[in-house]
């Protein structure tokens with residue numbers, strides 16, 4: 324069993340922790356909490372061990388939360404730490420992971436140089452084999468890479484252009500905005516996503532621009548890929564339908580919004596409405612000569628969860644085929660049409 328702990332039990336951390344609990348070859352040592360908030364109470368109710376920084380453990384006792392030790396203890400008890408702390412905090416923790424000679428997974432909010440390799444399971448799994456530090460790229464970059472690497476099986480890609488409509492905040496983040504504006508993010512082009520894709524696909528010609536929209540549900544990407552040769556819509560539909568980490572909303576579903584996708588996730592009984600796959604709108608796929616246009620939605624809260632699980636196995640030297648198969652089965656990821 325691989326003993327894994329999750330440092331930072333927020334949007335990503337809680338999902339990764341629960342995914343770890345579902346893996347046949349992993350054991351969740353526990354999670355860290357810096358304050359005894361609602362998420363700490365939920366973790367306790369699920370029987371998850373909680374570790375805190377020393378100075379705050381009294382606060383936890385007062386809230387009726389049992390602490391199993393401090394964060395250093397949690398690190399000592401673990402083989403691998405998944406760091407899901409806020410942007411930049413993971414880099415500060417790295418010295419602690421190094422001190423105890425522990426391997427770690429970082430998230431996309433950290434700079435690429437925090438790790439030996441930036442990771443996207445369908446693109447460069449093998450580069451992460453037996454590495455000490457792996458960075459799972461952010462939600463938008465994960466979606467871009469998954470889609471691009473899948474399309475690249477159809478032929479050589481000349482260039483990629485993408486417009487990213489970013490959700491303004493996650494559903495729990497009531498203090499974030501905007502609530503009534505579309506914000507250029509940034510006002511200059513390219514957005515940081517192109518550089519992040521290049522942290523995995525070094526030579527890809529890609530330009531991205533991004534805009535923040537007042538929604539919490541999902542991101543949406545408008546993608547334009549130019550191949551070196553003519554490309555057919557049927558081949559694109561076929562490869563997407565046969566790639567488990569991509570699902571499609573069928574033409575017959577008449578879905579044209581993220582609101583409807585999330586409603587389908589709710590109706591299908593998906594836990595927390597999570598959709599870990601890239602969700603391609605079938606009707607949006609359009610080809611002209613060597614160019615492909617398509618639109619997909621990205622559930623930002625959950626898309627990186629399977630990648631984190633695979634990164635844990637990659638660090639342990641387990642092959643891509645084996646890991647992806649176990650992760651997909653345990654996470655109910657099957658591909659095809661979502662509806």
Ligand SMILES: NC(=O)C1=CN([C@@H]2O[C@H](COP(=O)(O)OP(=O)(O)OC[C@H]3O[C@@H](n4cnc5c(N)ncnc54)[C@H](O)[C@@H]3O)[C@@H](O)[C@H]2O)C=CC1
Nearest residue numbers: 331332333334335407408409410430431432433461462623
């Ligand atoms: N929310 C999203 O849509 C996505 C986020 N990411 C990345 O995942 C990482 C985590 O983001 P979220 O889960 O959204 O953040 P979050 O704010 O929901 O969760 C972070 C958690 O870390 C805790 N924390 C803060 N300081 C800490 C410390 N010093 N020690 C231990 N725990 C601490 C916070 O209390 C919180 O529970 C970031 O790098 C982010 O860029 C990646 C993909 C999608």
Ligand SMILES: O=C(OP(=O)(O)O)[C@H](O)COP(=O)(O)O
Nearest residue numbers: 431461462463464489491516623
């Ligand atoms: O959109 C995201 O990251 P990304 O735009 O860097 O891919 C993540 O959801 C984190 O976004 P945040 O930094 O607005 O919390």
